[in-house]
Amino acid sequence: MAGATRTYLAEARSDARDQLIEAQEPLAQLQHRCGGELPGIIAIPELLALVRKSRTYGLRLARMIQAVDGDDVIKAWVEVSPSGDEDEASGGGCTIRVANWQLTPLPLEDASQNEARKLAIDRALAELTARLDTDQQVLSVESTAPDLAELAAALHGASDKSWTEFVSFPGLGSQKKMHWRLLDGAECAVEGSERRWNVTLVPLGQPEVASAGFELYLVAQSPYSPRLVEPDVSGEASIGSSIGRDLSPVLRQPIARIIANAETIRTRLAGPLADEYSNYAADIASAGQHLLALIDDLSDLEIVESEQFSTAPDLIDLADVGRRAAGILGVRAKERSIELIAPPQEESLKATAEFRRVLQVLLNLVGNAIRYSPEGSQVRIELAQDGDRTKVSVADNGPGLTREQQAVVFGKFERLGRSGDGGSGLGLYISRRIARAMGGELSVESTAGEGARFILELPGAA
């Protein structure tokens, strides 16, 4: 039973307080979309319940969980193992493994229910409520907002005028009398208030709509904040382009769905299928993976180029990172009959750096080495200590780099003349930025024709 091979889409770890310490995609993304942070308390309700159970019971649990990320219902198969009390290093948390990830669009909500909920929210949030007669003249009015006090007083004293004469509607022009349907949902401005207000008009009376007048609610678009000195944020808010930050969540979803569905077709889970079609599906899936990787690169690019970019250094074992990188890319190396040599189990080399970032750099270097080395060759991950500096290097027997190429290989979008092989030309550029942010350096040694050696240098154990 335990011998069965298990492949996992993503792994994550939580600590004794059920905070998600690290998580791979797509779990990290879902954590964010559920309003959580990384690291931060698990924000996916069913996952949190499962992790809590596993931790308190001390049992390995495996369930299907459901979550909603705003647009889709996500069903995922999750296995959670508590990491045992004795193991202090892991802090008594859990290891979370995701084996499966299915997206289905959210079912459409019932329109009338939706309407009722919106009304309930408006009623709860309204800062001015009024009862109007059939001509929209005010019968009674009540307000709790300081910036609406003037308006409330004015409305209170004017029983022969429509309420609309006391406010202005920027989007509707200045007609004298407007139909209530036009006003319902409109935006209005109130003298004395800096906030913008949304109007909700509820017609009362049966059977003829609005035969008994209206309820009027004004809901603010922003909370009341008496004049504060506003900090100058003009510079920071608009740094650079925002492909990664704004666009990547939007792009990721449809692409993830394309990949998931293509995988379903490829593995013929829904029924038998001719080989050609299964192969097309495999092409679609791999093209989708490529797109996803590109988006990752672009959003990473933005992060490492932003001025706030920093890493969270920790005491880590470079040998362990090397072995993990080899583990993750082992299958790909095997496909190309490349022997991937990781640091041996007993080796250990402590460095001060952020685990996730070092792994990211190593995955990039090893991935490149596998991609550009001839079949049947070797890729070696090696460690070295140099005074208070530590080095982890990835060496291959590929075509190597000429002196000119070495000079430009870390450049942004540098592809060394290659095209059509799935690279974005950003990997090494990003890796070097990361290395430097951790107080290290990424460099290359190579002679054309004799392979290349990329060296990640990091501060040693402090």
Next chain:
Amino acid sequence: MIDRTASQSDEAPVEAMLREALEQGDAVLDTIGPILGHLLANDDDTLFTEEIVARVRGVILHIAWQLLMAQGKAAATEDPDLFAKNHREALAANLASHQALLMHCHALAVEWHLTLCLDQGSAIDPVLTPLLQALVASDDEATAASAMTALASQARFIQHQRRMELPINELPGDLLHQALLIWRGHVDDDAGAAAEIAERELRASFDESAGRLGLLSRIVASMGSGAMVALSVSHAGAAMFITALAIASNQDRDIAALSTNNGQMARLALALRAAGVEAKAVEEQFFHVHPEVTLPDVFKLLRSDRAAAMLAASIRNAAG
């Protein structure tokens, strides 16, 4: 007890005790009629046939025996089997008072009953169903491997049900946890240390993903929208059908299993519809599960989302 006798000071303690025992006896007398009448009147009611009741009792006893075996071994008892057999009745009585655990065993017995009926009535193999065969033959290594593992665990399940047994590692994690708590409360103080060691070992060796229910639901989960094929009981067999039905209709698996019973046809029909099964295909499932029943024609008009809403509004969505 102490509070009670103290508050009724004009009564001797023995009177209070007897009064309580008498009240309990009266309650039992009151229920004899309805229960016996129910058992006698519903001769086609497979929920409480002698066989199912016996199976539930057997399984609960087996769970108790396993826990006591573990305790006996941890305490280095000379004959742990004898120790377990001597004490299992008392522990089983405690376990049987836990609703969810009892219901789980009952649901498995009902599933087993359905499995047998399908085998006899529709020639659907209890283990090697067409769907599982297709999955085992899949090009995708991971799919084929997990299908093989599920097949093996289903074969074990069949064997265990025949013997009226249930390995505790096959329990859902929550129920195992509950069973362990009941056991802990049952253990004498002087045996506490051994039980503690045994409990720690049992917890450490438990892996929900390796149990039959875990494997089945993992396979169904991995099929994504293709999981619709598992909603054909003749194609997928009872076990996978129930798992797929539970997932697709958002019900506890135990409830889904019980819904295959004669008294729960409405729930089964609604669940299938809620899972998006076409009316025609629902009829086909009924043909296998309830061969003697025809669905009313108007059933075709029931919308899938309405079915889901009705199910969601039902009070029994989780076991226990």
